[in-house]
Amino acid sequence: MAYGVMGDHSPSDTFSDPSGARGEWAARVLGYASLGGALEFYNFIIFVFFAREIGQLFFPVGIPPWLRDLQVYGLFAAGYLARPLGGLVMAHFGDRRGRKGVFILSLLLMAAPTLAIGLLPTYAQIGASAPLALLALRLVQGVAVGGEVPGGWIFVAEHVPAWRRGFACGVMSAALALGILVASLITTLIGSAFDRAEVLDGVWRVPFLLGGVFGLLAVLLRRRLVETPVFLDLSGSLATENGLPLGKALTLGKRASAESMVLTWLLASFILTVILILPGALQERFAAEPASALLGNSLAILCLIAGSMCAGMVADRHGTDVALLGGAACLGACQLWLFASLAPGEHLFFLPYALTGFFVGVTGAVPSAMVERFPAAFRYSGISLAYNVAYAICAVATPLIVTALFDIGRMAVSAYLALVCLAVVWLSARRWRRKGRSTPKPAVS
Template identity: 35%
Template sequence: MPSRSQYALMSSKDRNTVLFICFSSAVAFFDFLIYLYLSDIVAANFFPANINPAMTKMQGLGLFVIGYLARPVGGIIFGRYGDIKGRKPMLLFSILVTAASLLAMACLPTYAQWGLMAPVLFIVLRLIQGMAFGVYVPLAWVFVAEHVPRQYLSVGCSYVTASFYVGVLFSNAFFLWLSNSMSTGQLADYGWRIPFFIAAILSLLPLLTWRWIEESPFFIEMKNVKPSEYVIKPFTLLFKHCKHSLFIGMVLTLIVSSITTVIVLLLPDLIELQFNLNNDLFGFSHSLGVVFMIFGCVFYGIISNHQNFGKILTIGSILLIAQMLSFFYHLQSGADYILIMYALLGFCAGIVGMIPAIIVQLFPTNVRLTGMAFCYNVAYGIVGVLVPFGLGYATLYVSFSPALYIAFIGFIGIIMGIYFYNLPEFKKIDHVI
């Protein structure tokens, strides 16, 4: 498709594109995780006060889950337009919608001021933001994959994946600072609005370099070689020709979403249900684990390519299973070396860094964003809604439940690795149907 050789070196424009996407991705994850840290305070401001604390907690969690439910809708609908109108216009759309929804939330009156209208508007804005986020994540991988030479495809996608976890680290640090800088009363009164304002500003910052960002060369070439009367139909083509790719993509996304949800987001709360650890030490250990997960993402991206995906995925999944089981065994033994064990767990979980590069190659150019958005958001929606509740309930009775679940996911990774190891060469990434 594009004339540049797949063995070409990455140009300065390519590097700028990767940096642009990575910064935007880190900010996007921060935007989405605000509710995870402020769920109780936001719920208290937007729902009636004359209810028990447990209900307030459930309402806050519900606001977070609503974002997951909105993602498949936005990803599928807007992903289709990204395959028809272009990657760059859809990227601009997702950034602007996210920033606008965050700014509106920051200025929204509370329940005490507007009554039932306040929670209704907040939920609508949360749905809009979730829809924008649903198209942004797969679009970020596609945008990078279609700009860099093929030899950098895996490492480019791993940089994007790692940047999501940079967003998690920034979130941890920011909300630690916010909670130490303000009293509970100040946070409940006006402090909860600050993260929304900051997130809106950070979301718009990348647009300062927008004129240096170019449309995907794959998309441009695809439009140029098609006759003027050609009308693309991503849904029709996707479900007619790519059923197998959709299934494989959803299984691979199940691996990514499960590892991210459990190890990055839920693990501290799940461990707290059954183990007594020093909170400060454990909080630092979790952040260290995320740091090493970032390193792991880049490491797996560097060592993997389209010729050895299967082998690396199999070995990485085995290492993840072993370390996850060792981690929980260590917790039961006293957790004397929690820092080392968490760092190793994070690095092994970095196997997720290489998986998006596999999913990108499952779909032809003219249905790539639609296919990735469908797989990513449907699988993530299922995991994001069911796993927190199901795993939290199971952990109350079996302390090893998180380890057993990740071991199950790792076993799926081994099966997929063996499948790709025996699979002939991927179709060319510039293939069109």
């Protein structure tokens, strides 16, 4: 099979459904997939909300606090570093054996370790085996999320009609944000209902046990799904395929991979900075009350959920390049307003924080942009390579960059984020002009 240039697809790449005959089934697929995605991201991120408790319980009592914090966040980062390898292995089987099996496996590999963390003995009970076991479970979770996120985008994109692909991917992105919000709210509820001694005494296990149990139930729901129509149309030609899907992604998909990494830079930088880092910075650097910081963050996540779906709808109506260009430009302006409003003792950040959160939702158009860049035969490998490698780099580099820039000044952080937005605006405008000058030739079988 021969493939066209980047952005072109084979005839089996997507299906249309003007009659709506598959609409009800596509809605069920989207519902099951989104529920599993929310649980998966909840299970992956809940660790960081209980980092202090885990540090006290899983490391020796006498070590300096800074060393304990470093070790705990090292465990959290290990999950991100495991993403590329796990994602590429799972993507290979997703391209060769089918999307459904990998989609179920990724959720199982997240739910089971989360449940195990909730049952894990502490350092006081089993000594150094406790942090080693915790590290192993976090690595498995990293493998799982490396396959889940690109796999979820591809699974829903290949199930829904082509003219609904952007909205479907936007809903999946919104579900991931919902998982973060649920983790934050459960942590707040536990913090308000129990004192610290009670949390350390065993209450900290509850969110892990809940995530694990509900994750396993979601696995049973996913088993009711069927393989994507795109893969079923493609599977007949796979027996004659030569070469690994990853190899094709590195050769035929070089431009697509590079552009997808830039889009992941936008996604990772803003999720990490605005959603995960900024609430702590509001309290530590700008003397905001914890309740105010949490309220601002919760509003931003709620707006992010809405923004992700809106970005997907704009992508369906006007194209992903227009959605990304306009959304990134608005995001750059809003985050400048947000950081300019931050000052010690001031509480003027709620509106700009919420509006910035809404435009962080432009990342809801990123998955559909990635899907349309890669042909179906190596789509899973291509997206997994670009997304997981770029996200792993950003996950390690962004906290260091943002912390250093905060020491210079809040507008230095804003300038960095503005640079990210400008890169996506430039990329989207360039691709939009290129598509306007020439109509891509259809790929042939």
